Amino acid sequence: MVDGLATAIIVTSLLVAAVSGVMALRGHPPRVGQLAGLVVVELVLLAQAVTATGRMFTGDRPDQLATFVGYLLTALLIPPLAALLGWSERTRWGSVIVAVACLVVPVMVVRLQQVWHG
Amino acid sequence: MAEASRRSWRAGTGPGRVLVGVYAFFALAAGARAGWQIATRLSEAPVAYLLSAVAATVYLVAAVALARPGRRARTLALACCTFELIGVLTVGTVSLALPEALPRATVWSTYGIGYGFVPLVLPVLGLLWLRRARPTPRAATSAG
Numbered sequence A: 001m002v003d004g005l006a007t008a009i010i011v012t013s014l015l016v017a018a019v020s021g022v023m024a025l026r027g028h029p030p031r032v033g034q035l036a037g038l039v040v041v042e043l044v045l046l047a048q049a050v051t052a053t054g055r056m057f058t059g060d061r062p063d064q065l066a067t068f069v070g071y072l073l074t075a076l077l078i079p080p081l082a083a084l085l086g087w088s089e090r091t092r093w094g095s096v097i098v099a100v101a102c103l104v105v106p107v108m109v110v111r112l113q114q115v116w117h118g
Numbered sequence B: 001m002a003e004a005s006r007r008s009w010r011a012g013t014g015p016g017r018v019l020v021g022v023y024a025f026f027a028l029a030a031g032a033r034a035g036w037q038i039a040t041r042l043s044e045a046p047v048a049y050l051l052s053a054v055a056a057t058v059y060l061v062a063a064v065a066l067a068r069p070g071r072r073a074r075t076l077a078l079a080c081c082t083f084e085l086i087g088v089l090t091v092g093t094v095s096l097a098l099p100e101a102l103p104r105a106t107v108w109s110t111y112g113i114g115y116g117f118v119p120l121v122l123p124v125l126g127l128l129w130l131r132r133a134r135p136t137p138r139a140a141t142s143a144g
Helices: A003-025 A032-056 A065-088 A092-117 B002-008 B015-044 B046-067 B070-097 B110-116 B118-132 B139-144
Strands: none
Touching: A003 A032, A003 A092, A032 A065, A032 A092, A065 A092, A065 B015, A092 B015, B015 B046, B015 B110, B046 B118, B070 B110, B070 B118, B070 B139, B110 B118
16 A cells, blocks of 8 residues: 555545535536546556555555455446446436545545555 | 336436445445455354355345346345345344354444445335335326
């Protein structure tokens, strides 16, 4: 885990969540900008996953490896899932899906940090 | 007519699609964890780990059933939500009353406290939504 990357994920994700929340309140379905936000979140998550995996192989591994790997894999799948479901729902509920997903990602990242640091 | 009425049973749109997403997420979260634990250390706490796997499977079936149109999918979704509600209440109570029965945490331990009590709220929301998404007599008539 790199704390800088974790912070970047949390900030980006919360930003996309906020935008999507406003869009949902206004009754708009997700737009390309929100999808782009999900892509950015996913890319930073991937960078974090690659770094964490690399460190695990050099001996710096969390005690609860199973929990960590489970959370990591799940976190990586959230943005694609949100993009698919959110984009297919052409109502305000599509924006709700993106907003909820982008609120879950920071929770996952905080849990990942807790598990990593034991 | 069969097509039209089948469409009117579609629960996986609007707010329902948010539920589909959350169910899919829980299937992933619980499934990834349970799969890993069963593969690497099943002997440590077989009941707890298998229970997590069952929970994950039911979440997956619920997600698919909610997303699919049709009466049978709706019945399946209802069954899944009911099973989850009973599961989270039973396992939650057992984990508090007899902690030694489940030495490792499951997704349903202490009513899903490890997952922000979402496992407790989710089946209730699912049941409420399925009830609301039920075709009204008028909708059934106009569909026919």
